[in-house]
Amino acid sequence: MRTGFSIRAISAVLLASASLAGCATVPADTVASAPYADEDAYVASLVSRMSVERKVAQLIQPQINSFTAADMARYRFGSYLNGGNGGPYGDEFAPASEWLRLADEMYDASVQPLANGEPVIPTMWGTDAVHGHTNVVGATIFPHNVALGAANDPDLVRRIGHATAIEVEATGIDWDFSPTVAVAQDGRWGRAYESYSEDPARVAPLGAALVEGLQGRPGDADFLGDGRVIATAKHFFGDGGTTDGVDQGEVTGDIEALIALHGRPYPAAIDAGVQTVMASFNSINGAKMHGNGPLLTGVLRGRMGFDGLVVGDWNGHGQVQGCTVTNCPQSLLAGLDIYMVPDDWRGLMETLVAQVNDGTIPMARLDEAVSRVLHIKYRAGLLGPNAERPSERGVGGRFDLIGSAEHRALAREAVAASxxxxxxxxxxxxxxxxxxxxxxxxxxxxxxxxxxxxxxxxxxxxxxxxxxxxxxxxxxxxxxxxxxxxxxxxxxxxxxxxxxxxxxxxxxxxxxxxxxxxxxxxxxxxxxxxxxxxxxxxxxxxxxxxxxxxxxxxxxxxxxxxxxxxxxxxxxxxxxxxxxxxxxxxxxxxxxxxxxxxxxxxxxxxxxxxxxxxxxxxxxxxxxxxxxxxxxxxxxxLLEGTGTALFGSGRLADGVTVRAGDGSSFSLLRGTATDGSVTARGFDRNAQEDAREIAMRAGSQIAFVEPQGSGNAYRLTYEVLTRPTAPVTLVTGTEGGATSTLDVTQHFAHAEGKGFREMLITDACVGQLGNLFALRTASNLTFRIAGMERIEVAEGTTCAF
Known part of the structure; x- marks a missing residue:
């Protein structure tokens, strides 16, 4: 049974008995005189006995598709996440029982004894349950925030938060990356539906209500207790105010006016007890938020008084000037506490350890960040002698609560109200x-x-x-x-x-x-x-x-x-x-x-x-x-038309279909053909899954089909990962009709290992362009595609690779 913890009051009994791998007991008399200081003392006692490597690991958050339980046991990541297309054991449609099984497996790996009396720190799992626990088959799907903003009922949103927390905890997950408290100003932004309103006066109370639903109210007996999970206010800040509504773009203007508009929901969330805040991808007046010390530290912590942890967004630190995904001390120094580094976690760990050892990152800043992580784990009951496996805490394993009749009735109420x-x-x-x-x-x-x-x-x-x-x-x-x-x-x-x-x-x-x-x-x-x-x-x-x-x-x-x-x-x-x-x-x-x-x-x-x-x-x-x-x-x-893009920014254009040679459809240019001959998966080129990596077996085909072809050339942005050892043939024309072929084997062989390139295919080279563009390979072939469009070129333009 997991009990609730107040932010400022911790059980004297729990603290008096607290020990992990030889941790000294906190004197009970200290508890009575200064309860919050005891939490600090307990966390400080753990941090003082952690190695640099273990401290850095607390700041690393990989995704479940990129590491194993053996990696967890070796590196002891402080937290981990499932991406939007990530599921347990590689199955994004896995049943709830598999999510819980993975949670237990990772927890068990994280609490294996360590040498030299070093304290054991349990890991925690974060997920994007942004309108219910919707990564999991069978979960209740609540209306998105844009609808809840139209309902404008904080009590309704609070109840939705609680129902979501119950379903999340039932699968063994501890932490929800929600609510989004963006104040969207431009409907062209692709995340506008994650915003409650263009009016900060409406966003602030609704965001605070969801925080209270997820975590419980501070001071209540069930705060961060059974049926509650850690909440995250995101994305700090300005994500809804970018120029032209461009995601991850630039926000400009007088900083105080921007804080008054886009920062207004954060004090309300902080007052509601929110434990974590996620940094935004966007820039404020030229400075990326993942490296913006004056705002992450000066405003969020200094002016607004936030005492929780700041987590990054998907490789967001890699966008900071002078940084890469595997090398960015700037973010930690600016106030980021956890790096969300889905795939390149090993390289980032190595550089952070080296930067602490050479003094680039002061030990005091490292300890501060680690302490924030441990405080949140402690408050949530995940750290301490009474900590339990995910399947044993709260409503873990209560799969009957996922998509329950009560929760679906609540969702129906919300739909009607919106x-x-x-x-x-x-x-x-x-x-x-x-x-x-x-x-x-x-x-x-x-x-x-x-x-x-x-x-x-x-x-x-x-x-x-x-x-x-x-x-x-x-x-x-x-x-x-x-x-x-x-x-x-x-x-x-x-x-x-x-x-x-x-x-x-x-x-x-x-x-x-x-x-x-x-x-x-x-x-x-x-x-x-x-x-x-x-x-x-x-x-x-x-x-x-x-x-x-x-x-x-x-x-x-x-x-x-x-x-x-x-x-x-x-x-x-x-x-x-x-x-x-x-x-x-x-x-x-x-x-x-x-x-x-x-x-x-x-x-x-x-x-x-x-x-x-x-x-x-x-x-x-x-x-x-x-x-x-x-x-x-x-x-x-409308007179300008829809453009010629077939694939771009990680998305197929409306009406474009992709099929393997066995007829399998790839509606999102993701998945595996029925016969296993072609596999397409997301790849991060400049943003999350903005490209695709396609692996083809010998004898396979993949085809792009437009509703109708327009333009006399195709332009493809691609990268070849494996050199073909047998013919690769490009096919154009019409599906089920006349086609033209072009041998591109040598072009693909030359492009191998040279990064992203552009391929231009014109009617002057292949003789016929219809609405079909296909590749056939006689050998195994792996390549990436970042963009594909149909364009007009001058008559007689030759193909280029």
Whole structure:
């Protein structure tokens, strides 16, 4: 049983008996006179007997895909994480029992006795449970923060935090990298859905509420106790204010004004007892946050009074000027306490040890950082004589709590509370007993309704019931609600029907995405499936309700002009019945915009400008109607087209498919072909998984297929890792039709080991460019791809490698 710990009060009994590998007992009389000093004394006694190597190891956080339990036993990492696409034993879709098994295995490895009386320090596991414990199959999928901001109910968010903590702890994980308290100012940012609002006055109390839900309230008996996990306020700071909404970009302006806007949620989180803060990728006035001492130390610790630990983001220290992923004392000196170094942990450990030994890093700074890590472990009950294996602490192993009926009911409540009705001519709520047609490919797709950070980092629309068990799509919810009212509901993705409906509900929206892959250059919504369905129903005189799934407000004037009602449904997650609750009037519509809704498609900040079609706080109540004037449909961005990128920033363009020779599909350019002939995995070139590493067996093929080809050349950014020993052939043309081939064996052999290069393939060289680009190899071949696009070049331009 794990008990709760107050930040400023530790059990005298626990401290009096505390010992690890010969640790001296803290005198009980000291406890009574100065309880917090006793925690300091206990931690100091451990740090004083740790070697430099063990101290540095406490500051190293690798991902589970890059080390083993044997590595843990040897190096004793202070913490570790699973990346967005990482799962136990290489299986990102592993059952909850496997997550717990790995947690126990790593814990056991971390507490093996050490020589020379050196203290044993248990490790801890961190995860991104940003809208529920959504890395795990079967977990409850809560709405993303953009939706919870529209609900604007701190108590609801607090209960969601507690439910999430229970599910996280059930799998043996100790630490949640949540909440995101970004104050997003530009919807073009691909992480906008992780922000509660553009208004810091709304973000601050909601972020604090999630902290309290995850950890419990300071001073309460269950603070950091059973069913609670360590919380993280992120990303300090300014992540939602970058120029043009570019992820990991630059934030500029008067520093006090920036702190007042983007820093405002942090004091609230600190007052709520948050134990960790994650540094941001972005720069502030030219200085990367992972190396920004005046802000990490001066503002966060000095002005705001934060006494917990600061953890880095995925290789973020490597972006600091003068640093690499394996060499960056600047971050530690600036105030970072834990380096998140997913793969290159060994090299970073070696350089940090050497830099402590040669005086580059003062021993006092090292001890300070290590002490912060140990304090958090102590407060969370992970360090001390009563510490237990993950499966034995709290609700560890209670898999019945993962995706429980109670948690799913809470998620349904949150979905209903977050729906925002923007337009309504009276068609809502749906009339009891009506014949309702439910259209759109998203209507029966929980993966699309859940968005990014769902099982996989970027999410997917291709999950089946085996990946998303016991979930309810929007169609499921509407079917049940309409039928219960005596009506009839029919699902028709393409909008066809035999019996004329009284009303059509059209569900459409953005495909899933996550950070940087979700960045857009404007707010024009180009997928016209919903637009065409609404137009078709309008032409047939059938009233419509548009249900828009998105991680941000977008320019929807065309769709709003065609719909009789328009609902911003955000990314509701696993409980689509909550959408039906509001559409049918079973639950009052109380959601109100936490971001202004744009009247143009250009992007950029909308807050405090006259560019909002609907302002912050807008939303219609159940049964309330609105004026339905025609909106302007001019959008220059639409005339510019979608560009020619087929793959870039770690993401395939919409409509592009990738298949192996056996027909296996790679929807995210990740995974393994059914016959094992081709494997594609994420690779960090300039950012997390912004490239792919593709391994092909002899006799295999991988093909990129566009919806339709445009442009007379392909440009590929690639790197060859293994020299081919047999022919490699490039194939272009049309799938199932005429093709042209080009022998590229010598080009690939020459490129081996020379880093990333560009390949230009033109019609002058291959004779025919259609919508197919494929590689076939007669020998084993491994290469990387960072970008692929279709471009126009001058007539007669030759191929280049």
């Amino acid at each position: 729906q925002v009705i923007l337009r309504n001519d009276g068609v809502l709520p749906l009339r009891s007993g009506a014949n309702v047609l439910v259209a759109g490919s998203a209507a029966d797709n929980v993966g699309q309704a859940s968005g990014g950070w769902t099982l996989e980092w970027q999410g997917s629309t291709e999950y089946g019931d085996d990946r998303l068990p016991n979930t309810t799509s929007i169609w499921d919810g509407l079917r049940d609600a309409v039928t219960a009212s005596g009506g009839r509901a029919t699902l028709s993705a393409d909008g066809s029907f035999t019996a004329r409906p009284a009303v059509a509900v059209v569900v459409f929206g953005e495909k899933p995405y996550a950070e940087f892959a979700g960045d857009t250059r404007d707010l024009a919504f180009r997928d016209e499936e919903g637009l065409n369905l609404l137009r078709s129903f309008r032409e047939q005189g059938i009233p419509t309700v548009a249900v828009f799934l998105s991680g941000r407000p977008m320019w929807m004037n065309r769709e709003m002009n065609l719909a009789n009602a328009f609902v911003a449904s955000w990314l509701p997650g696993s409980e689509g019945a909550g959408v039906a609750d509001v559409l049918t009037g079973a639950v009052p519509a109380t959601g109100r915009l936490s971001f202004g809704w744009p009247n143009d498609c250009n992007g950029g900040p909308i807050a405090r400008t006259n560019r909002a079609l609907f302002p912050l706080g807008y939303g219609l109540a159940t049964g309330q109607t609105s004026a339905m004037p025609m909106l302007g449909e001019g959008c220059t961005a």
